[in-house]
Amino acid sequence: MGAKYLSGCAAAAEAVRLADVDVIAAYPITPQTAIMEHISKFIANGELRAHMIHVESEHSAMSACIGAELVGARAFTASSSQGLALMHECLFFASGLRLPIVMAVANRSIASPVTIFADHKDSLAQRDCGWIQYYTENVQEILDMILIAYRVSENEKVLLPSMVCFDGFFLSHLSERVDVPELNCIKDFLPELRPKYPTLDIENPKVINVMAFPEFFEEFEFDKHYSMQSSKKVINESFEDFWGISGRKYGLIETYQTETAEMVLVGMGSMMGTALEAVKRLRKKGVEIGLVNIRVYNPFPFQEIVDAVKDTAIVGVMDRDISYGSGGIVFQNVLLGLYNKPNPPPVLNFIVGLGGRDVTLGTIEKIVGTMEKVRREDRVEKDIIWPDLNTELIKAWKIGD
Amino acid sequence: MWLGGKMTDEISYYLHPWIKNRPITAWLPPGYSRINKTGANRYQRPEIDDEKCTKCGICWICCPEGAIGRGKKFTIDYEYCRGCGICLEECPLKAIRMIKEV
Numbered sequence: 001m002g003a004k005y006l007s008g009c010a011a012a013a014e015a016v017r018l019a020d021v022d023v024i025a026a027y028p029i030t031p032q033t034a035i036m037e038h039i040s041k042f043i044a045n046g047e048l049r050a051h052m053i054h055v056e057s058e059h060s061a062m063s064a065c066i067g068a069e070l071v072g073a074r075a076f077t078a079s080s081s082q083g084l085a086l087m088h089e090c091l092f093f094a095s096g097l098r099l100p101i102v103m104a105v106a107n108r109s110i111a112s113p114v115t116i117f118a119d120h121k122d123s124l125a126q127r128d129c130g131w132i133q134y135y136t137e138n139v140q141e142i143l144d145m146i147l148i149a150y151r152v153s154e155n156e157k158v159l160l161p162s163m164v165c166f167d168g169f170f171l172s173h174l175s176e177r178v179d180v181p182e183l184n185c186i187k188d189f190l191p192e193l194r195p196k197y198p199t200l201d202i203e204n205p206k207v208i209n210v211m212a213f214p215e216f217f218e219e220f221e222f223d224k225h226y227s228m229q230s231s232k233k234v235i236n237e238s239f240e241d242f243w244g245i246s247g248r249k250y251g252l253i254e255t256y257q258t259e260t261a262e263m264v265l266v267g268m269g270s271m272m273g274t275a276l277e278a279v280k281r282l283r284k285k286g287v288e289i290g291l292v293n294i295r296v297y298n299p300f301p302f303q304e305i306v307d308a309v310k311d312t313a314i315v316g317v318m319d320r321d322i323s324y325g326s327g328g329i330v331f332q333n334v335l336l337g338l339y340n341k342p343n344p345p346p347v348l349n350f351i352v353g354l355g356g357r358d359v360t361l362g363t364i365e366k367i368v369g370t371m372e373k374v375r376r377e378d379r380v381e382k383d384i385i386w387p388d389l390n391t392e393l394i395k396a397w398k399i400g401d
Numbered sequence: 402m403w404l405g406g407k408m409t410d411e412i413s414y415y416l417h418p419w420i421k422n423r424p425i426t427a428w429l430p431p432g433y434s435r436i437n438k439t440g441a442n443r444y445q446r447p448e449i450d451d452e453k454c455t456k457c458g459i460c461w462i463c464c465p466e467g468a469i470g471r472g473k474k475f476t477i478d479y480e481y482c483r484g485c486g487i488c489l490e491e492c493p494l495k496a497i498r499m500i501k502e503v
Contacts, residue, residue: 097426159425198428208428216419220427 006178008171011139012078012104012164013038014178015146017048018186019102021076022193023068025053025061029083030116031168032106036078058083062090062101069099070208072195074150077101080168081108081122088126094161095130095224097209098197100153101161102146103131107269108168109355117356118167120269120321124297124329130224132162132231133298135268139176142166144248147181147190151238156196158231160224165297167270167320169356185245228299235296252301254293257283258308261290263371266305266334267318268294271352271359275318278364289368294330302337309338315345316371320353327351327384348374349384363388434481439466443484444503449475453496460488460497 006014012035016024026036042048055061058079065075079087084105094101109119123133132152134145142164149162166172198206212220232252239250256276258264265275272293279291292308294301309315319328326332331349338344350367353359366387374380394400416436418429449460451474461469468482469475489497 197425205431206428207431207433208426210427210429210433212427216427223423223425 002180002182004178004180005175006139006143006180007034007173007175008139008142008166009034009106009173010038010175011143011178012146012166013042014180015143016050016076017042018143018181018183019074019076019147019150019190020192021048021050022073023051023053023065023075024077025055025064025068025075026077026079027055027058027061027083029058029080029108031108031172032078032080032083032104034172035104035106039076058086059090062087062094062103065101065103066090066094066097066099069094069101069195070097070200072193072199074193075099075101076103078104078106080106081110081116084122084126085110088129091126091129091131091161093209096220098159098224098227099161100150100159100193102149102153103161103163104142104146105163105165106168106172107165115355116168118170118270118320119354119356120165120167120319120329121354123163123165124321126163127298127329130160130228131298132158132160132228132235132296134162134164134296135294136164136166136171137270137272137293139171139174140178140248141250142171143178143180144242144246144250147186148235148238148242148250151190151241152231152235154193154196155231155234155238158227158234159197160227160231165269170270179246179248181246189241189245232296232299232301235299250295251304252294252296253304253308254295255308256291256293258290258292258312260288262288262313263316263368263375264290264292264309264312264314265316265318265364265367266292266294266309266330267320268297268330269320271318271320274359274361275364278361278368281361282365282368287368287372297330300333300337302333305334306337306341309334309345310341312345314371314375315347316350316367317347318350318352318359318367320359322351322354331384346374346380347383348380351384351386352388357388359388434466438480440468440478440480440482440484443479443482445484445486445499445501446479446482447477447484447486447488447497447499449477450496450498451475453494455494455496457493459491459493463487463491 053064061077065077068075105123109115145164153162243249317331321329328349466481468478
């Protein structure tokens, strides 16, 4: 293993080099652009034998990747925000054709108002496209998750594409010490792609992507649903195997002292590093608090989260996203997991860090303060809380009653 | 049986490759519409007037289903003709006329 000082984008490019990707197609968008710059450098230096396709939009980028995977080449793309939204149509084609494409998503919020800064709204808006979604907390995890994502996606029990999401600028432009695995130990972990799905082949011609009439369509949908559900097992196995070669252990969720916690914070993305530090400090002060970091959002680890939080007195879900009128998207999924379970704890939703607003130790302390208050009073007044909202501005804008 | 939006004969349904094996993605072997008779959902039928026809072959090129046959006389395979009327539109001599079937 070699330690390198890499930014998030450079780490993603390193992972592409290690995965020996054959075709890369992408269109630049802040904060993803640097990934493609690094990959171009690898190709120019002869460190990666791949074909870089320069396309005119994200829609074409995903289409090019679909074409590449259909002839059995390993493909990679990266996007963000508006670009990901433009890709939306092709995302369904990629999952419907069961092509194991891996995409790096440098999370950036979606306009309007225009922003280039991080939140999870862009990738969570693509939740129902049939893509596996990994969320990362630091730069090392970006590299690891891309390698794991290829292995999981190419498994014949899964055959669904993957998104590796990392917060734009917070991770994409942050440089950290990263352990880059040796190419030969990745070769065993991620062997050459031998397609287990129908491919375009001159010897064995076929018509791909034909129409399915009502008597078949529902079965195709069930196939994808079942594969997504059963991919949990494959993901766990791949995490185990990766642990073996790298010494870094991952899980569908990662917990911190939830067994002895009265209160549990749930969240995902780069803010969980701050949250962990805050929780450690609060633990020193004697606050019985635990942490659940969601690593894999899709397939959602319902059972794992329920097991982690079922014995606690109160759960707080931090959402770096918002579904207008309904609250946080992760919050809704956590509620879904707790539904029909005996004596579920009350769940509060905290909307934080939208459009790149910093989630600080102070934010987490405010959140924990609110949770303690609700627990003391044993009464939930409001379940969707915006702890960092500038209330003076909201008053000046005359929003609300 | 339901296939291609129309009732077709049961034999073609049982020949459908998705009945037996999981296709993974929606794909079919080439030439599958030979089994799937595309003429089944036609409501009008073109007819060639052999006296006017000069066998220029424009209709043969333009037919999207490949249902027009070249020979001593030009013929139409009504098992596959969808009745779209492109041949009628393209024929420079107006040697094709359309007959309503319903």
